[in-house]
Amino acid sequence: MSRVASLGGGTTDATRHVINATSVLVHPSLGRAVLSGSARRAVEAAFGCIDLEYDLNTGQRGRRGRETVAALLAAVPTAAAAYVVNSNPAALALAATVLAPGRELVISRRELYEIRDGFRLPELLTSTGARLCPVGTADGAVLDDYRQAVWSGTGCVLTLVPARDASDGVCGRPDVTALAGLNVPVIADISSGLLRPEPALPGEPDAETALRQGATLVTASGDKLLGGPQTGLLIGDRAVIEQVRRHPLARAMQADKLALAALCATIVDGGTPTLAAVRTVHTDLRARGEWLVGALRAGGVTADLVESHVTVLGDASSRLRSYAVAIDQRLAGRLRRGGPAVVGDLRGGRLLLNLRPVPADRDTDLAVAVLAAASRTQSAKTIREKSPWLGDA
Template sequence: MPDHAALRALPSVDQLLRTTALAAACERFGHAATAMAVRRTLDDARDAIRAGQPAPLPEGLIAQALLALEAADRSNLRPLFNLTGTVLHTNLGRALLAEAAIEAATAAMREAAALELDLDTGRRGERDDHLRVLLCELTGAEDATLVNNNAAAVLIALNALGAGREAIVSRGELIEIGGAFRMPDIMQRAGVRLVEVGTTNRTHPKDYRAALRPETGLILKVHPSNYRIEGFTAEVENRDLAALAHEGGVPLLNDLGSGTLVDLSRWGLKREPTVRDTVLEGADLVTFSGDKLLGGPQAGFIVGRKDLVAAVNRNPLKRALRVDKIRIAALVATLKLYRDPERLAERLPTLRLLARKQPEILALSQRLAAPVAEALGSRATVEVCACRSQIGSGALPIDTLPSAGLRLAAGGGTALARLAADLRALPRPVLGHIADDALVLDLRCLEDEAGLLASLRALPR
């Protein structure tokens, strides 16, 4: 058939839109989006015919338009399998929420809620009141407030306590974390003047004492979120630094970064200072995250002295950094789980995954090796392997957890990169990590075996 005849034989946009499949697509995606996809499909068909290719059948045109609609509708913010070996992966949204938190957030989304209304008096209330009692109970602090993340908590606390004055901090704690977040930059934005003391690896009480003067607004202690300095080191512990700050008549602000409300050692993890420990040791304000070790949604908590928390709440930045009703509902539900520490690990996904034992993960790897190999076919060889998981998000940065997984060897180079890309392109993506010329799937975070196998079976051979 000559080119012009093939072009004339193509169905019109209206003809295609009247087919059963595309009429249903109009209901799902909207008429305008479906018509646009059909027009682009027909444009591609015309270009192909002019290039000497055969004219596609109407069924092929319909299928191509539907694929384009599905691709355009598919969000990158969709569920995936985190088999990277990093439990609290910043790029993957950090903590998975507990079912209780999901239910609370869903209820808050569906209905009006008394976010800033005191139901007893009928007058305006404070949104922080929903969390204040819980936070004080769990941390031992006099008062508590929250903002939208821990970086914001540090920013507003610095501004409230030391704007126009000096903040003393050890050189070994001038951190940079992901996204080029640098503590000196945050201090500058907060309006405080940085005063560095000590050296990178050693800071002593005399260093802080020598820096104290009338212009000092506060002393800042920062948790080394994503690194450790080891060897010939010295730092001033929180208790001693609090005493030194109080001698100088200034508050101590302790940024715990990830922060934890419980002693992790009871689940076989390395012990980190808890927020309660830090408060009891004399820190005047403590900041920490909601979406890391705490296992809730993104938030930044500020707990400590009542007068200082009040100063934070009076700060004009507070409104700009406040948290919405959905996250508050999820945070309340998450914090309530900590009232029952005996059942915390079974109810809180973050802790459940971190506490998972290597023999259980190894058994899972052995069980999945054969069906995963079958799903991959000739694309890769599959073998069970030992690996080490990371906690992630700056928590215990040099500590790893014994784990197990599957090693996918695809020949290295281009073939390995293509396999990793195809796994990311699945309707429910599968993410691992490259190590020693293979793609390693660490199974610590896998709780849906059937779902993983179903995703892998959709891979192109």
Template sequence: MVSTYRNLPSVDKLLRDERAAGLLAEHTRKAVVEALRAALNDARAAIACGGDVPAIDAIIKAAAERVRKRAEMSLRRAVNGTGIIIHTGLGRAALSEAARRAVAEVAGGHSTLEIDIKSGKRGSRQDHVTKILTELTGAEAALVVNNNAAAVILAVNTIARNMEVVISRGQLVEIGGSFRLPEIIERAGAALVEVGTTNRTRISDYANAISENTGLLLRCHTSNFKITGFAEEVAIDELVELGRKAGVPVMDDLGSGALVDVSLFGLEREPLVQESVRAGAGIVTFSGDKLLGASQAGILAGMAEYIDKCRANPLARAVRVDKLTLAALEATLRVYRDGDPVTDIPVLAAIARPLADVEKQARLLARRINALRIEGLHAEVIETLSETGGGSLPGQCIQSRAVALKSARLSAEDLGRHFREFDPPIFGRIARDTFLLDVRTIDPKDEPAVVGCAASC
């Protein structure tokens, strides 16, 4: 056995082999050496189990695969063929071209994050976005933190710490990661007072719950689920009027945070941020990476007296945003202010895209795949439904078209795995034992990757 191990080449010998030259040209010597050592360890383990000494070519190939996987980024670009437009697992909102350029420019070196160009003195990172946010929403002031849950906890802690927060029982939502609104309110240092029932809450329920210890009336838009049938909830303007009479501030947590009326595209109407501001809510909170179509952020907009207090809260430092988030958000907001968001912001473009365009893209993609003439692989266009996703517009679907792939050699699960393991990873969904690629969420520039993956089936 010892003599068998001696037949294995040394690391030095492998490094001198011309077949390793390509690895050394593409990767660092350290990475190649570690990969070769790992491949030799695998060879020794195989010999110990009765295997033969592998050829040098096989060892170098094994090392090449190891070094390739090691060099591959874990967080990387992917192709979304799931039909879920705001896919949390795939990074939620795809950024606009303007936002991607802004991020790349700021990431490329130093930036004007917290400095005033005119005076040369220290400035606020919030200044890059607050003016545009107030222009778009009509709010007196605005503040950006790292996500909407942070926005809610900051606002509640600032306005209602050691006091009571009154909210409808039907709005006690659970967000992603099993985080629940009652727990967030508790961690913010406030006491929760539930009013009404799961399906029906009236303005009198809020009024009867108000006491001298009431610090906040909170409305939470159920953006990730929907109650239908025998249901009733209080409109934001009614709640604001009650709060004005009682001297209690009102907060409206909109969650998905739309600035554009999606009913224009055949979907049910989603409450707009500017409507809640106009109704008089003291603070309106919403996400940046859902229907807004920007980077992950939590946005607070509303009356200056409340926003300024939130800004002064020490928690604001703990949940502040970084320069890349702000770059993407500013660029996205500028599209809303100065450009055409329905055309230039991918989330809205995907929602508004005419079915005829989707079908045309699907048929072209199916033809390109079938033209490969891969034995046993067939593509056809089928009717399907896309979803907004990301905790937005629950229960609403958009007519779409998918390329359905079937293989005589691979099951639907195997096809899904094959596409996910491609570079870039391509994600679809499986329905009725068929692998589907919904083209509503596939950027046309990613089609060559889809065809290339199909060619390797």
């Protein structure tokens, strides 16, 4: 029997479906963004032969990913050109390779960080042939620090445009407009992956704003707040994008047909599970939480509804109000090993299942998973059959 799961469900030894009920909306360890229905349909359509690099009108070779690029340009009108690669680090590496080979790349010391699992940004940047020129201190840099560092040997300035930190306000640094006034190319790497401003997240950076402020290039992830597959976006100056596209490394970093199809559908459709979670009204979360608590208590599980917060991308990103269902922390292991697996947060001796990251249509699945974890004898199927209230979600 095949060990490959279908798109519609099932598990394999390699991957398992997980309900993200943690306090991080776009969780890097859980696959980041949940693809929309239109993106999943686009992936299914791209399983076979498609016009990936073929012009059906002329019968000649076509430009790879042209529909996806067209969708990006329509979504970010300020951009003159765009290119898609397989990840945001790849986009950043290509940008530095083109703009600062053998030259200095000016960056704030505060931004030379290690992400996770030993991945360090300085090592990525120096691997491109650029010479790093750190400015400022560990607390940040001011415009004068950048101004004094820029000279004829400067290839570009890189700024990691931050999200607004709920506790610190905006991190001390010059904005893109000020850096663009230094008359050297500016790469703005945005953490969110948003293409346009999002009213529900006024502190999150976006590509359109960064380009309007004078960035030469914006690099971004397609699998964060944009809500698409893992991809890296380069958006901005036409001449620089063309250099990127023609660089030999671009071939090694190109996005595959499934990612291009899913990204295009994500951009064109606009509605994603990620943005739906961001825009969910707080009172709706409370109503869902009250139903879940009632359902769990009816099944004999002690549960309480508590107010909580989720961060969008991580510790330094925007925080959103949420509600969480608090249950016995001893259920955490069983929930992780269940089907579907459920991952929450251990806090204060309890397991908190945050509701904002959970799609509303998965509330019943979440309730069944908790009841199955609490029962050592009943399966999820049995619980569904014996629980008439599950149809009231």
